[in-house]
Amino acid sequence: MKKKDLVTYFLAFLLGAWLLLPIIWMLLISLENQVQIFMKPSFEKFFPMTLDNYVYLFTGGTNFAKTIVNSCIIAGITAILAAIIGTMAAYVIQRVPLRKSIKDNLFNWIVTQRIMPFLAVLIPFYILYSRLGLYDTYYGMILIYLTFTIPFTVFSMVGYLNEIPKEVDEAALVDGCSRINVLFKIVFPLCKAGIVVSALLNFALCWNELLIALILTGENTRTASVAAALFLPSAGRGALWGPAAAIGIFFMFPVLILSIFVRKSLIRGLTVGMAKG
Amino acid sequence: MKKFKSNYDIIILLAPSIILLIITTLFPLIYCIWISLNSIIIFYPVPVKFVGFDNFINSLLNPIYGFWTSAYNTLIFTGCSLAIEFILGLGIALLLNKEFKGVWFLRYILVLPLLISPISIGLLFRLMFLPGDWAFVNWILTSLGLGVVQWLANPMLAMIVLIITDVWEWTPFMSLIFLAALQILPPAPFEAASIDGASSLQIFRYLTFPMLKEMMIIAFLLRLMDSLKTFDIIYIITQGGPGTSTQNLNFNAFLQAFTFGNISIAAAQILMLTFIVIFISIYLIRMVRERA
Numbered sequence: 001m002k003k004k005d006l007v008t009y010f011l012a013f014l015l016g017a018w019l020l021l022p023i024i025w026m027l028l029i030s031l032e033n034q035v036q037i038f039m040k041p042s043f044e045k046f047f048p049m050t051l052d053n054y055v056y057l058f059t060g061g062t063n064f065a066k067t068i069v070n071s072c073i074i075a076g077i078t079a080i081l082a083a084i085i086g087t088m089a090a091y092v093i094q095r096v097p098l099r100k101s102i103k104d105n106l107f108n109w110i111v112t113q114r115i116m117p118f119l120a121v122l123i124p125f126y127i128l129y130s131r132l133g134l135y136d137t138y139y140g141m142i143l144i145y146l147t148f149t150i151p152f153t154v155f156s157m158v159g160y161l162n163e164i165p166k167e168v169d170e171a172a173l174v175d176g177c178s179r180i181n182v183l184f185k186i187v188f189p190l191c192k193a194g195i196v197v198s199a200l201l202n203f204a205l206c207w208n209e210l211l212i213a214l215i216l217t218g219e220n221t222r223t224a225s226v227a228a229a230l231f232l233p234s235a236g237r238g239a240l241w242g243p244a245a246a247i248g249i250f251f252m253f254p255v256l257i258l259s260i261f262v263r264k265s266l267i268r269g270l271t272v273g274m275a276k277g
Numbered sequence: 278m279k280k281f282k283s284n285y286d287i288i289i290l291l292a293p294s295i296i297l298l299i300i301t302t303l304f305p306l307i308y309c310i311w312i313s314l315n316s317i318i319i320f321y322p323v324p325v326k327f328v329g330f331d332n333f334i335n336s337l338l339n340p341i342y343g344f345w346t347s348a349y350n351t352l353i354f355t356g357c358s359l360a361i362e363f364i365l366g367l368g369i370a371l372l373l374n375k376e377f378k379g380v381w382f383l384r385y386i387l388v389l390p391l392l393i394s395p396i397s398i399g400l401l402f403r404l405m406f407l408p409g410d411w412a413f414v415n416w417i418l419t420s421l422g423l424g425v426v427q428w429l430a431n432p433m434l435a436m437i438v439l440i441i442t443d444v445w446e447w448t449p450f451m452s453l454i455f456l457a458a459l460q461i462l463p464p465a466p467f468e469a470a471s472i473d474g475a476s477s478l479q480i481f482r483y484l485t486f487p488m489l490k491e492m493m494i495i496a497f498l499l500r501l502m503d504s505l506k507t508f509d510i511i512y513i514i515t516q517g518g519p520g521t522s523t524q525n526l527n528f529n530a531f532l533q534a535f536t537f538g539n540i541s542i543a544a545a546q547i548l549m550l551t552f553i554v555i556f557i558s559i560y561l562i563r564m565v566r567e568r569a
Contacts, residue, residue, distance in 0.1 A: 008375060008377055009377070011372055012379065012380070018445070019386050019390070019449075020386065020389075021413075022402065023401065025401075025404065025405060026404055029404055037411070038409070038411050039411055040410060040416060041416055085297065089290065089295075109298070112555070113298070114502065115502050115554055115558050116302070116306075116554070117505070117506040117550050119506075119543070120306060120309050120547045120550075120551050123540055123543060123547065124304075124308035125305055127319075127540070144301065146297055147297075147298075150294055179287060180289060180290065204394075208394035208395060210396055210508070210509045210512065211509070211512075211531070214512075228396050228400070229512065241407070244400055248396070248401060248404075251394050251397045252393045255393065255394060256389075256393070
């Protein structure tokens with residue numbers, strides 16, 4: 001019995017180290033100066049710590065602050081729009097007695113979005129946007145981000161609505177309320193928590209997005225994720241590992257903070273919500 | 278009259294989603310097919326020419342477009358990472374399903390890789406595997422008396438780094454799905470089995486495993502769909518290099534389109550990938566449905 005416990009703790013320790021070591025390592029590197037980075041691990045490598053790399057992010061002439069604002073604008077507006085539009089669709093799919101074939105097709109269609117490689121949409125969008133002048137605009141980015149945030153919202157909200165008793169809104173329907181009124185006056189307030197969570201998750205999805213932002217943003221709307229990739233070594237310039245580590249740490253924060261609020265729902269959204277497909 | 282009115286409402290509620298989905302997926306997809314049937318090169322003002330299926334045939338036959346190399350890389354990357362994630366994920370789920378001191382902490386930090394942005398994860402592992410004896414992995418190797426390894430300069434090692442990164446990022450996802458499934462299993466059969474004197478290996482083989490089967494296929498399916506189109510970590514860690522050794526189909530199409538400008542070739546390749554992914558998904562979903 002004792003031996004078995006030891007094995008468990010050993011495995012648990014390994015798991016913890018495996019999960020935390022890379023993060024701790026990056027955090028330490030982000031607090032080093034240009035000389036310390038290239039030293040072997042020792043006391044001098046890690047102390048004294050410095051915030052130079054973080055300062056460099058904002059003063060190094062890369063306009064990083066602006067890219068953060070851009071990310072917030074694009075991700076924020078997308079998240080809110082997707083939460084509202086997606087909940088409306090989820091409500092119909094979950095509650096309205098449509099014919100089963102229609103419902104299934106609708107749901108399948110939405111699921112297919114997840115399956116499709118995004119480049120299949122991105123290539124045509126690139127050509128369209130350069131013709132329509134939507135390249136490097138907030139509207140363009142929000143429009144294309146809605147492509148994957150709406151299906152995600154529908155997914156998680158169908159699961160959420162499932163747990164709100166049907167009787168609540170059926171009573172209102174019988175009393176002569178229209179579907180739209182029921183949705184906005186009764187269902188929306190009831191699943192406020194669910195909507196907020198999916199909006200936050202949508203925000204995280206957009207904040208983390210790289211491929212689309214890489215192609216469709218330019219100087220004006222460059223998002224923070226693209227800016228993060230700019231710190232990688234490129235042809236004309238050596239590595240900026242300190243700032244790169246700082247940006248990596250910095251980039252984690254918004255989403256980690258969100259996670260404290262939505263951890264439980266996130267796990268449910270990732271697992272149970274998807275299992276229903 | 279009442280029914281008519283509520284139908285109206287339904288249309289109003291669904292309309293925004295459906296219109297947006299048509300604008301953002303159905304229409305681009307058709308446009309993408311059109312692009313793949315024409316010869317379009319961006320960056321150069323070459324006139325658009327209808328070429329039929331030439332782009333598909335060229336992608337398959339001309340090694341310059343890297344279809345088969347990247348298909349092979351995709352297969353290796355997806356195959357290895359999924360297999361490891363599956364086994365490790367199951368192991369971790371079984372470990373964290375036990376009750377011991379501090380298990381809550383592990384369950385808590387298990388979510389971290391899912392929450393950290395893929396860009397940060399790419400940077401994390403790029404930093405771990407830098408050349409030079411000051412980077413973490415090489416430091417460990419040199420302390421053990423082994424030499425410094427140029428991880429990202431060797432085709433096979435670069436692929437291994439990517440697989441390790443993917444395993445770090447997605448094993449928790451598998452574990453969480455399995456853990457959720459484990460925690461809602463009915464306790465009665467397990468108690469009965471242990472009273473009857475079944476070993477824990479037997480319990481796993483004849484009780485846990487069959488009960489988890491459906492969840493396993495779902496988890497596998499979800500990961501497969503995402504894994505085939507991995508982009509972020511490749512872009513951050515190897516940029517497809519050295520040479521073309523870590524380009525997957527998705528990354529190759531990206532390079533074809535936006536680095537070389539062969540946007541039609543890229544469209545053809547990405548459509549083929551789309552068909553592959555949808556075909557596999559439908560097959561696996563059928564399998565789940567038949568079981569259920």
